[in-house]
Amino acid sequence: MPKPKREDREARATDFVESLDRGLRLLQKFGAVSGPATLSDLARAAELPRATARRILFTLERGGFVATDGKLFSLTPHVLTLAASYLRSSQVVAVLQPVLDRIATAAQEISSLAVLDGEEVVFIARGSPARVFSTGLDIGYRLPAFCTSVGRAMLGQFDDAELAMRLAKMRREPMTAHTVTDPERLLAAIIADREQGYSLVDREAEPGFRSISVPIRRYDGAIIAAINMGAHVDRVSTGEMIDRFLPLLREGADSVKSMLL
Template identity: 85%
Template sequence: MPKLKRAEGEERATDFVESLDRGIRLLQVFGTIGGPATLSDLARAADLPRATARRILFTLEHGGFVTSDGKLFTLTPRVLTLAASYLQSSQVVTVLQPVLDRIALAAQEISSLAVLDGDEVVFIARGSPTRVFSAGLDIGYRLPAFCTSVGRVMLGQFDDGDLTARLAAMRREPMTPHTVTDPKRLLACVRGDREQGYSLVDREAEPHFRSISVPVRRYDDVIVGAINMGAHVDRVSTNEMIERFLPLLKEGAESVKSMLL
């Protein structure tokens, strides 16, 4: 007798591995605690029963991802292999890294690649003229999408209806006195950036920092990331960013479009 095919919703529900979901959640709360933590602290932060958190922690300890002195639990460097797996398997990083290096050398400034993750942007690659990253945004660094140039060019991929709903729903805490938080003004900013093909954000994410970004599109015109350059406001003007940085960013993004699948 042939097997009946499960409905899509039913298949998702039965295939969900709750223990894996809880383990990932427990790993993530280490970042919110900011140091070694007790079993009770971690269970409470992850909203898990103490016995469940204990089993998960011992499993992670067995795998080498967590260490304990008998009372306090700490992540080990092995956790970084999870991030390394993403970076090494990401086609966007592989294709864009030589571009970032090239435009950083041409501009003598650090360049960065970011992707959209929910309401935040995550920086996943960098290029430097010296290959010594003494300043700028570290790989893995997160910022709100609404007040960053990389975020605004990636938010431009959504139609006005979806964009309006996203901006209204996301947290819009001011990062500096210059941060635009009003959803109507933000909608106008993103729409304007979409039309001109780039975004320049001046002191909205950081008090003395401005940056310029362009979207990175794959072969079918879908936005998969954004590349940017930024500098201290006393060192680089907005005009210089548009005249000197923007052509390099545009050329770099266009050069990889046919290579991204």
């Protein structure tokens, strides 16, 4: 995708609405606190003056996004309409949901769709076979990109130089005893995954859990998402993932390439 021209970037800067940016930033900070929060806690978390945070919170309350008893503030279910709007309008979800359902049924395992958001992956859809009680990753769940199979599959879109730079800047805190955090090892692993067309991560993101992923490409070959299947290490071996899951994932990814713009 072409980068915006300098004059376009400058024009966009003049159209920037600071109050909206602050409001969205404050909304996000509810996830950083446990339970209802005070005005002071939220203002501090969002790095906003107390008076500014107060005006934003009462605006959000008027819109139905925030509830308060006068001292504590909490989000309301109305906030979920924002996420629902994204899911309903996402072409990737609409196109991939039938694929996820199909491969989940064929493998009798949960399948998931994720997109890259900065240093993290966000799971935005999943398929589950009828016999499996749904215990997989919830929609909206986030994980670090560097230690997940979906993340590594999507990080392969960057050339070696940019990938090395991104890995060096990422927070690479270990999630398990098996998490690889060394940027040079990660760079080599992602380059190898790019060459083979899939990523398999074994117990790096969650203890006792391994997963395999393939990138989702749009019509022009650009990577825009990744789909995966995972299982507990006691149930499914790495060999079975490659032999049984990988062909299903590849077929699903290939089937939608011409449909994604």
